[in-house]
Amino acid sequence: MILMNEVIRITVPFDINRCSPNHRLHYLARARLMAAARQAGRLAWMAAGSPQATVPVQVSLVLHRARAIDQGNAWAAAKGAIDGVFVDALTPDDGPKWVTLGSVVQETGRQWKGREECVFVVTAAERRPGTNPPVEGLEAAGRAVALPMSDCGKEPSR
Secondary structure (H helix, E strand, O other), X not given: OOOOOOEEEXXXXXXXXXXXXXXXXXXXXXXXXXXXXXXXXXXXXXXXOOOOOOOOEEEEEEEEEOOOOOHHHHHHHOHHXXXXXXXXXXXXXXXXXXXXXXXXXXXXXXXXXXXXXXXXXXXEOOOOOOOOOOOOOOOOOOOOOOOOHHHOOOOOOO
């Protein structure tokens, strides 16, 4: 169970770059890598004492690797490990109702070569996703208005 002031760190000993979407792999090879990442994530969650969250969480990712990877691909590459740690484990699922993705920090250097790992830093989310305050200027009803291309820049008719 996670309280508002608790931080849980789950270390997954797996090089998530192996699952990077930039690698051109056969779909079966990619599926095997994702399954290995998911299993590594589940084993790391169990080794951490199988914590369970009763509130939505925010997760940040700390990568320990010899070389940095593209920040934009980090979350996509970590998807298998995320599934292992969060889906039917720490949270009921990894959807936006339960998990908010935070920052990615990369700690690189020779000391991590051959010992790559990712660390999920989990805290209680400050507010539930989908409960953001309304954006000023939008109607309270929240209806969308589609404009034809010729009307771009004009005020919508009511």
